[in-house]
Amino acid sequence: MSRLTEGVNGLSMVHLVCGSSTADIYLLGGTVTSWRYNGEEKLFVSSQAIYNGVKAIRGGIPLVFPQFSQPLKEMPQHGFTRTSKLDLQDIVSSETSSQVIFTLTHNDSTLAVWPHKFQLFYVVTLSSDSLTSKLTIVNVDKEPFKCHTLLHSYLSVPHISSISVKGFKGYTYIDKLTNSSIEEPEEECEVNQEVDRVVLAQIDKPLSPVTVIDRVTKTPLIEVNTICTYNNQPIPFDVVFWNPWIEKAKALADLGDEDYLKYVCIEPGTVSNWVDVDSDGVLVLQQTLRVI
Ligand code: TA6
Numbered sequence: 001m002s003r004l005t006e007g008v009n010g011l012s013m014v015h016l017v018c019g020s021s022t023a024d025i026y027l028l029g030g031t032v033t034s035w036r037y038n039g040e041e042k043l044f045v046s047s048q049a050i051y052n053g054v055k056a057i058r059g060g061i062p063l064v065f066p067q068f069s070q071p072l073k074e075m076p077q078h079g080f081t082r083t084s085k086l087d088l089q090d091i092v093s094s095e096t097s098s099q100v101i102f103t104l105t106h107n108d109s110t111l112a113v114w115p116h117k118f119q120l121f122y123v124v125t126l127s128s129d130s131l132t133s134k135l136t137i138v139n140v141d142k143e144p145f146k147c148h149t150l151l152h153s154y155l156s157v158p159h160i161s162s163i164s165v166k167g168f169k170g171y172t173y174i175d176k177l178t179n180s181s182i183e184e185p186e187e188e189c190e191v192n193q194e195v196d197r198v199v200l201a202q203i204d205k206p207l208s209p210v211t212v213i214d215r216v217t218k219t220p221l222i223e224v225n226t227i228c229t230y231n232n233q234p235i236p237f238d239v240v241f242w243n244p245w246i247e248k249a250k251a252l253a254d255l256g257d258e259d260y261l262k263y264v265c266i267e268p269g270t271v272s273n274w275v276d277v278d279s280d281g282v283l284v285l286q287q288t289l290r291v292i
Contacts (some may be wrong), residue, residue: 002091002098007033008051014091015180016098016126023098028053029082030102030122035131037291042222042264044154047256052222056082058254059263061133066114068271069238075113078152084110086122095113099125106140117141134286137278146276150240150287155212155222160243160261161264163221164188167210168241173197174272177240188207190215191264194245199237200272210239210266211292218291226268227286230275240267259281 007013007026007228013033016023024034032206045059056062063083070077086102104120111117121136133151157163168184175182175241176196186197191278208226213219242265244252249260268287276284 002093002100004088004091011051011053012088014088014100016091016099016100016124018093018096018126018278019128020074021126021128023124023131025056025100025102025124027086027088027102029056029063029084029085030058030124030269031060031062031082031103032124032133033057033130035046035126035289037129042156042291043074044156044259044290046254048254048259050075053085054083055238055254058252059154062152062270064119064148064152064267064271065135065137066116066118066145066147066149066242068148068150072114076081078150079148080113080122082112082152086120097125097127099123114146116143118145128270129286130290132286132288134284137277137283139279139281142279144276144278144281146274147283148274149182149283150267150271151285152240152265152267153224153285154261154285154290155224155289157212157221157262157264160191160264162215163212163264164190165210165241165264165266167207168199168239169198171202171205171207173199173241184257188213188215188292189241191245192204194248197241199239199241199274201238203236205232205238207237208270210268212264212266214244223292224266224268227284228270229282229284230267230277231282233250235270235275236270237268237270240265240269240271241275267275
């Protein structure tokens with residue numbers, strides 16, 4: 001049954017069970033590190049991931065807030081959430097789903113690098129064939145603030161050469177390797193070199209679903225469905241598409257040299273522009289990973 005338990009190196013984690021599916025979520029960063037559908041792992045975690053309670057766990061679904069990358073130098077890359085200990089509020093199970101609810105509230109260490117008062121809610125819901133991550137940011141300060149949010153999902157693949165990604169055709173993306181802006185002409189995107197792209201939101205055409213498919217049989221493997229709202233109104237969201245390939249994989253100490261062959265990152269978020277969050281404003285980013 002769903003419960004609080006101990007993970008690697010005794011780190012606290014929640015194990016969710018729903019039918020024949022399971023999920024593991026560490027209190028460190030609220031990082032989902034496993035989602036098993038009928039016993040098959042759908043997320044990737046690095047063979048060299050560090051579980052010391054301080055460093056972000058490399059893999060699964062790290063949370064990115066309040067910044068993507070490192071535009072504000074006083075704050076770590078991808079913000080402080082993925083290295084913060086989230087507070088476990090509740091574990092709720094029903095016939096059809098199992099859910100864990102976490103919170104994170106501004107504290108001395110967050111205020112020291114980002115002087116804004118916020119409350120973060122993170123709800124992970126496991127159902128028989130899907131895993132939903134719902135990240136909610138509330139501005140509990142008197143002044144507005146600007147932030148990014150992103151779900152940095154590492155999706156497990158049989159072999160990187162065996163898959164392609166559908167859903168980007170016709171969207172413009174920023175290629176972070178060349179800092180160029182390119183319109184995606186292809187129905188399917190293969191990964192045969194380093195890929196680091198921010199696929200830009202289009203207001204009238206949300207980037208959902210994005211689907212990882214078998215490149216040969218065209219069988220869908222996993223679908224990423226995303227919703228993003230501000231004060232309950234839909235807002236545009238981007239999707240980051242990343243694989244480090246050979247050289248960058250070697251350069252990441254907590255990633256196995258061959259690990260790049262086993263995952264693709266499809267990362268929905270609000271990252272190409274800061275989102276203005278007014279006092280009492282509510283920003284929600286939700287992804288549902290579904291096995292097709
Ligand atoms: O989401 C893609 C990206 O921004 C890449 O540029 C790469 O830096 C990746 O995130 C991993 O970042 P991390 O800080 O987890 O090593």
